[in-house]
Amino acid sequence: MKITIARHAGFCFGVRRAIDITFKVRQNDPGKRIYTLGQIIHNPQVIDALTKRGIGIVHDIDDPKLKPGDIAIVRAHGISPDNKAALTVRGVEVIDAACPMVLKLHTVIKKAAKTADLIAIVGDKDHPEMDAHMGVAGDKGIIIQTLDDAKKVPRVKRLAVVAQTTFDVALYKEIIDILRDKADILDVSDTICRSTVDRQSEVRELAKDHDTFIVIGGRTSANTKRLAEIAAKENRYVIKIESPDQLEGINRSRMNKVAVIAGASTPHWVIEECIDALKSIHASSGIEGIMLDTLAESPLLPSLGCLGAAMVALVFSGQAYRWDVLLAVFFLAFSSTARTKRQRQWPTWAISTGIALSISLLANGFTGALVIIGASLLRPLLDVAGVQDYLKSLYGAAIFILTCIVVPLILTRTAVQPNIGLLTAYVATHYLTVEILLGLKNMEKDAIMGRMSLARYINEDKATMLLEYTIMGLALVLFLSFPLKAAPAIVYGLLPPLFFLAKGIDFYTEQTIFDNRMYTIYVMGLWAIVPAMGLLWMATMM
Numbered sequence: 001m002k003i004t005i006a007r008h009a010g011f012c013f014g015v016r017r018a019i020d021i022t023f024k025v026r027q028n029d030p031g032k033r034i035y036t037l038g039q040i041i042h043n044p045q046v047i048d049a050l051t052k053r054g055i056g057i058v059h060d061i062d063d064p065k066l067k068p069g070d071i072a073i074v075r076a077h078g079i080s081p082d083n084k085a086a087l088t089v090r091g092v093e094v095i096d097a098a099c100p101m102v103l104k105l106h107t108v109i110k111k112a113a114k115t116a117d118l119i120a121i122v123g124d125k126d127h128p129e130m131d132a133h134m135g136v137a138g139d140k141g142i143i144i145q146t147l148d149d150a151k152k153v154p155r156v157k158r159l160a161v162v163a164q165t166t167f168d169v170a171l172y173k174e175i176i177d178i179l180r181d182k183a184d185i186l187d188v189s190d191t192i193c194r195s196t197v198d199r200q201s202e203v204r205e206l207a208k209d210h211d212t213f214i215v216i217g218g219r220t221s222a223n224t225k226r227l228a229e230i231a232a233k234e235n236r237y238v239i240k241i242e243s244p245d246q247l248e249g250i251n252r253s254r255m256n257k258v259a260v261i262a263g264a265s266t267p268h269w270v271i272e273e274c275i276d277a278l279k280s281i282h283a284s285s286g287i288e289g290i291m292l293d294t295l296a297e298s299p300l301l302p303s304l305g306c307l308g309a310a311m312v313a314l315v316f317s318g319q320a321y322r323w324d325v326l327l328a329v330f331f332l333a334f335s336s337t338a339r340t341k342r343q344r345q346w347p348t349w350a351i352s353t354g355i356a357l358s359i360s361l362l363a364n365g366f367t368g369a370l371v372i373i374g375a376s377l378l379r380p381l382l383d384v385a386g387v388q389d390y391l392k393s394l395y396g397a398a399i400f401i402l403t404c405i406v407v408p409l410i411l412t413r414t415a416v417q418p419n420i421g422l423l424t425a426y427v428a429t430h431y432l433t434v435e436i437l438l439g440l441k442n443m444e445k446d447a448i449m450g451r452m453s454l455a456r457y458i459n460e461d462k463a464t465m466l467l468e469y470t471i472m473g474l475a476l477v478l479f480l481s482f483p484l485k486a487a488p489a490i491v492y493g494l495l496p497p498l499f500f501l502a503k504g505i506d507f508y509t510e511q512t513i514f515d516n517r518m519y520t521i522y523v524m525g526l527w528a529i530v531p532a533m534g535l536l537w538m539a540t541m542m
């Protein structure tokens with residue numbers, strides 16, 4: 001079974017913005033009663049997270065729950081001017097989180113109201129976005145949902161035509177063709193938003209060589225329904241799901257090439273959970289799945305990074321590789337570099353520390369054992385300390401530097417050379433870039449679950465810019481350090497991981513690797529380049 005994940009799947013800009021605004025309003029006003037006007041998105045986890053923060057939902061502006069002084073948040077669909085004014089008159093503070101594309105459409109409608117005799121608003125009669133548009137259009141607005149509706153439009157001199165932002169692009173064109181005969185002057189506006197156009201054209205493109213579509217999104221989400229309809233119109237087998245458990249018992253016999261698509265209000269993590277579930281029901285993916293999980297979750301890849309950085313630290317200090325020390329560093333790192341707390345965390349810690357301790361005791365005696373015990377206790381202390389996630393990343397970087405640079409230098413009784421500062425800068429940059437890239441990928445989930453990752457703390461745009469400049473600056477310094485005799489040639493071995501970390505930023509911004517697990521493996525896997533470069537250095541020096 002071949003699985004293709006649509007590039008344009010999950011939260012659109014407008015929905016994401018509305019959610020961000022909602023959480024920020026609560027942050028800025030912890031004491032106020034806050035309600036969203038309708039569900040901000042149709043996702044139970046998000047609604048739960050909002051409820052936990054004391055943000056309720058009212059479906060009607062006249063709901064008696066809304067009292068003067070309360071805050072009402074307008075969701076991405078927008079609100080009609082009358083309803084907004086009615087709330088303000090009642091003393092309710094209105095925070096408008098309507099999507100800028102919806103507001104742009106309102107401007108188009110307002111302008112059209114001055115010149116046109118009639119404004120045809122093409123969209124779904126029952127969609128809340130249409131209420132807002134009709135409210136702006138006033139008496140001149142009429143709703144057109146079907147070709148039949150279009151045929152019934154009375155003939156006028158000047159007719160303006162706009163579409164709901166998430167309407168079917170192809171159907172809109174057909175409706176416009178019918179409306180051409182209904183007026184002397186037809187003002188057509190292209191108001192279907194870019195996100196919708198991209199999603200719909202991608203579905204039509206995917207339909208050319210996929211037999212099955214799995215459409216992920218809320219049952220009441222209109223844009224998700226629309227994507228499913230488009231796939232069905234192309235005669236494809238369509239399975240609509242809201243959560244991964246709904247994939248159980250699906251008829252797999254008809255599925256050879258599967259396209260996974262999702263609506264604009266489907267959180268990315270729900271899509272990722274569904275993809276994981278889909279892959280795990282695929283018969284041949286059992287072993288592959290276990291291997292991918294192990295690579296993504298185990299401390300193997302960062303431990304290899306620690307081993308590689310320890311090799312470089314020894315070379316920078318003019319020392320030959322000491323395999324006893326390098327092995328002790330690897331197992332010490334294995335005990336403390338897993339990114340997530342897992343069920344087997346403590347047995348892994350105990351066994352790895354035990355191995356590192358034994359190696360160090362045999363090779364370096366009592367002092368070596370003490371160094372290992374001291375270093376191995378730092379990570380568990382950090383895990384139980386309950387600090388914020390962004391601080392954990394910073395302390396984690398310090399522990400990583402201690403493990404891969406300080407410990408091997410102590411165990412080999414090597415004096416610290418000035419070039420160790422360069423290596424420290426590299427390790428800190430590599431470690432924190434990994435943390436930020438993985439944080440960026442989980443931004444939505446972290447925002448909703450209230451986790452303050454380093455990426456969220458810095459903010460998405462600033463974080464990507466900071467990473468780009470830091471990586472470029474460090475790469476330049478490393479590149480110049482050999483000709484300036486500040487570091488041995490092994491320093492060039494640190495450039496490929498930096499290059500691929502920079503690619504990781506592109507992959508994130510372009511969503512090239514959508515699958516969270518694959519992205520984690522890509523980012524974490526870059527640690528493995530460092531020991532490979534260390535071995536290459538050894539081979540070339542022999």
Ligand code: SF4
Nearest residue numbers: 012014099101165193
């Ligand atoms: S689908 Fe388009 S118009 Fe609607 S919220 Fe998303 S970006 Fe805005």
